Amino acid sequence: MLENTDATVLSRLRDFLATAQLAEGGRLPPERDLAESLDVGRSALRKALATLQAEGVVWRHVGKGTFTGERPIDTVADINAMVQRTNPLEVMGARIAFEPEVARCAALNATPSQIAELRSCMLKAQQAPTWRLYEQWDNRLHRLIGESSQNSLLLGLLDTLNAVRRAVTWGRLRDTPVRPPPDHHSFAEHERIVEAIANRDGAAAADAMRRHLRSVEGHMRDMR
């Protein structure tokens, strides 16, 4: 019987990889087959594969197989894929992490006309006669903050985030004849955000946005 020490298995596996001449990203045989053809137990083979994976020579995934090279990263922002993996709580978490920093950039870069538009948008949200219209102006306000950052990449990421948010919270639209109460918590919060941006105070803008989103998150939990 051969000594199937860690080292011998590993070297035999390296030999196989060199001989097989797999294309970059090519697929190795399944562990069960490979173990048999290398005349090695599966657990020993897996130990060797783990080493190769740590070295970045191969990568593995349940149900897919083992492949040479680096694990590829998705080059397409497949929103459907994100929607299926995520949930409303994660969406709020991402918003709380991301949007305050966008607000900070907006405070530093917004043009005067954009600040005026922010104020007008805020007022329209306060005066909205239905929840649906309120949400429409609320969306517009948040995107306007993204535009004010003057960074098209940040804006693109924000749009992606919002697309996922819409898909995840789909069907929860409130179309009641009721209008948001005049003391709705968001109104004062929106005001703080917009004023911080107008004052060019990045830290205050980020802080105000974070408080606003946390408040929204709290109300989300209450509604369940």
Next chain:
Amino acid sequence: MLENTDATVLSRLRDFLATAQLAEGGRLPPERDLAESLDVGRSALRKALATLQAEGVVWRHVGKGTFTGERPIDTVADINAMVQRTNPLEVMGARIAFEPEVARCAALNATPSQIAELRSCMLKAQQAPTWRLYEQWDNRLHRLIGESSQNSLLLGLLDTLNAVRRAVTWGRLRDTPVRPPPDHHSFAEHERIVEAIANRDGAAAADAMRRHLRSVEGHMRDMR
């Protein structure tokens, strides 16, 4: 025999929609079933449905069905569009705004095994024999921080950001035989980030990541 004129079929279909009380985005019965239950031929029904589709009341897709409301938005964010509108400076700006917050989440949520992997990844970057391999491990490190946030949406946004970054800075890969010097500024910075995450110190992780990216930004300017 009923007169199944265009108008009568259309009004009967509208009646059905009003009665059915479908949720926004809800699905109508298949054309075959609906035609039978409305006592109408399929071709007549399709004509009426075409009218409703033109009005934006419903939308249809082969194999999926007929749904109320507007056709949902594109599920794939166009990375090419972002690439064309942005530039390397904006990319750095977006990274500086975004990645520190991801690091903060990672500090709060990383699993012990992820922290171990972060450390190993950092060491591999330090020992990389070429710049190309260094960047490979550097990329892996930054994505691992995204994974450690345990927020698949943040990870998705990070991947999108990286896809744009790769596309924008394409062709600047350094593949010289030279290796990163042992006192490369990033090494200490990486260490501070990873240690802050290991210590569960979100603020320190965000701060260390921000300093790191600003330092990278500074070197980017110098190279021009």
Next chain:
DNA sequence: GTCCGAACCAATTCAGGATTGGTTTGCTTA
């Protein structure tokens, strides 16, 4: 000529089984 029924087409969904990496268990062996 218009509408109906039937058949067919192509895109999509769905369900079941097969495949695959990951994990546990118990036996064997050195």
Next chain:
DNA sequence: TAAGCAAACCAATCCTGAATTGGTTCGGAC
């Protein structure tokens, strides 16, 4: 005692074929 091995099981993924569904065509009936 410690390690390797085989077997079984798990969960994610892939694969395949059938069923579903909107889109289209054709012949016949009124």
